[in-house]
Amino acid sequence: MSELFDRGEARIRWIRSRMPLLADARTEFAARQPFAGRRVGMSLHLEPKTAVLLEVLAAGGAEIVATGNFGTTQDDVVAFLRGQGMTVLGSRDDSLEQHHRNVAAVIDAKPDILLDNGADLAAGIVAAGMADSVIGGTEETTSGALRLRSELAGKLPFPTIVINDSLLKAIGENRHAVGQSVVESIMRITNLMIPGGRFVIAGYGWCGRGIAQYLRAFGGRVAIAEVDEIKAFEAALDGYRVDELENLAEWGQVFVTATGHPGVITRDIIDRMNDGAVLANAGHFPWEIDVDALYADAERLTQLDSAIERVDLPGGRHIVLLAGGRMVNLAGTNPKGNSLESMDLGFLLQSLSLERVATDPESLIAGAQPVPDDIEREIARRFVRALGANR
Incomplete structure (x- = not known):
């Protein structure tokens, strides 16, 4: 396990160093503590860039209970996150049935906030009759947004900000x-x-x-x-x-x-x-x-x-x-996924959207909805500055 932890730590350290937007958010969240007393349940690809996102949320006071998506979990990342005190489920070799059990375990932990990918957590929360215990969440993908607006339409009493609705993303x-x-x-x-x-x-x-x-x-x-x-x-x-x-x-x-x-x-x-x-x-x-x-x-x-x-x-x-x-870019040989800079942008969208859910849920409506415009514009300004495109 130590070898896995060390490899995960080295990879995540490199990637963390190339994500300046999340670095700033981590500092801001550590001061503001927007997730203090909140448990964030996550179902999202467990790879190094996701680890940096979870570090940001944890710095803001969140308790993390997480699992990956089927076939894309990276074991060294799991080992590192567990070493940081997070509850992280799953492995690269999990069967589809085991993946479903992992998702069920995240739901059983009774999260207040959902960080979802494919609407698996939202669907499970609704099926378990636990939707009233959730104050809100985010959804990362087109596939999840389709589920939220079809099979789950009218069934979510809490707001879900669809990150994939963002023009920036x-x-x-x-x-x-x-x-x-x-x-x-x-x-x-x-x-x-x-x-x-x-x-x-x-x-x-x-x-x-x-x-x-x-x-x-x-x-x-x-x-x-x-x-x-x-x-x-x-x-x-x-x-x-x-x-x-x-x-x-x-x-x-x-x-x-x-x-x-x-x-x-x-x-x-x-x-x-x-x-x-x-x-x-x-x-x-x-x-x-x-x-x-x-x-x-x-x-x-x-x-x-x-x-x-x-x-x-x-x-x-x-x-x-x-x-x-x-997913060929995350489940294939030696997967890298999307570029570091793009995920710095995308995960800042996640971070600030989750902060809005945690601190001002009354400003949002129940069900699927786009990222608030003020968040989009703030992130656009930060990204342009980080690229040096204004120099």
Whole structure:
């Protein structure tokens, strides 16, 4: 355990040194103590940048009870956070069933404030009949926001600030950071050449825009599959080939999902793909690619390494699945996730939004809502100063 702790401490020290916005917030929170007497329950990717966020909340007086997301937990980070006195559950090798037990344990700890990713905690709190004990929280993702506004609509008596509604996050984290990290992860995992390759991106939201942008910057040929007419219009004017996924299945060599919705790449789509097609997912939940159908049709499965699986299908074709259909930039080989600067921005949004929940919940409404405008503008000013863009 000491070796894990030491490795986690070294990694987190480096990353902490590159996150000046959170460093300032830590100093401010230590003085203001906005979370004194509060228990923050978290379900979010447990990697070094998240550790810096939790340090900031703890400096503000929060008691932390946390777990990661399925398949992305980094064990050295868990060891370090436990060494700081935080209650942190989960490991890299957890099964999906164990992950669900971890989430249930966070809920059983009766948190006052939720730091959620995919709305797992919010859904569990509602199902357990414990919603009245929560004063509010945040939600990080598009996938979670969709759940809050569909299956959980009208069921949350407390405010939930959707970080992914922030235009700052959309530009800085989703477009540029996710775009960069997904492309970098595919390159690192597969060692495939991007220039001249044929890439199909399912979804032209902010993440899809970024993935397409960075693939094209490397010389890739990019097509977009988008069911929303306005987004498809935008993709066409941005110079991409735009078509239905069914019509792009035979053209593409690498397929990346970035929609937040289940069942995007179905068995029928996979049946149209050429031999050797590569499948990767950039969405929060591992449901955008129908992995179960792919496995059900397989004649043989070969794990080439921890993030590459060859699936041999009838008729002599094979498909390559990356990271088991989980988030390719966080569940793949030697995962790095989004850039440090983008997460400094994104986690400052989290920190100040959670502070608003803790200190002024009456200014918010029940249910899902965007980041307050004054927080957005304050963070924009701080980020520009930190970049030195005003000099």
